[in-house]
Amino acid sequence: ETGVTQTPRHLVMGMTNKKSLKCEQHLGHNAMYWYKQSAKKPLELMFVYNFKEQTENNSVPSRFSPECPNSSHLFLHLHTLQPEDSALYLCASSQEGWVAGEVDTQYFGPGTRLTVL
């Protein structure tokens, strides 16, 4: 059990829809992450939040809008997506990003499989 949950697990949406992905971590961590996993490509880091503050935006298009209301919850708001945005979206958390000279271990949720029609 990873302690990181994501809802919904599957989502189908049209290009004009607005939807949101939700991530919740039960581990008491302070850092949260959104990744995109497309077929045959490495995981792409999208956003990083540390203590509710966004510390990384990896050149993500504005049709993806993250929100971190507290250290336990992370949302990804979606609007006017394109078919090429279809992918598995993974959320992860870690105690902090960087602790005592070492990169902290990240714990992943099961992902949301998004299909954009």
Added chain:
Amino acid sequence: GDSVTQMEGPVTLSEEAFLTINCTYTATGYPSLFWYVQYPGEGLQLLLKATKADDKGSNKGFEATYRKETTSFHLEKGSVQVSDSAVYFCALGAENQGGKLIFGQGTELSVKP
């Protein structure tokens, strides 16, 4: 920039065969190195990690040694099982990038009975 390269899959083995999945990296400084595993329909799980040169990470019969001289972190297991079928990801965490992980493209392993 920093990067991770893994051997391409899929890798197909018979049960009890020896497994090696190669991983090499490019990074400045002294990164931490990780192997994650993704079972079908699930998210990634940490399999093992090593934080400095010559460290060996191990878990569930899998091992990997941090080799700075060859910039490698190859994953090995002496005897694979059908239940090891999954996608394996090598990743590095650079010390100068605030905890960000950089992943390889993943290697799919299929173990046949």
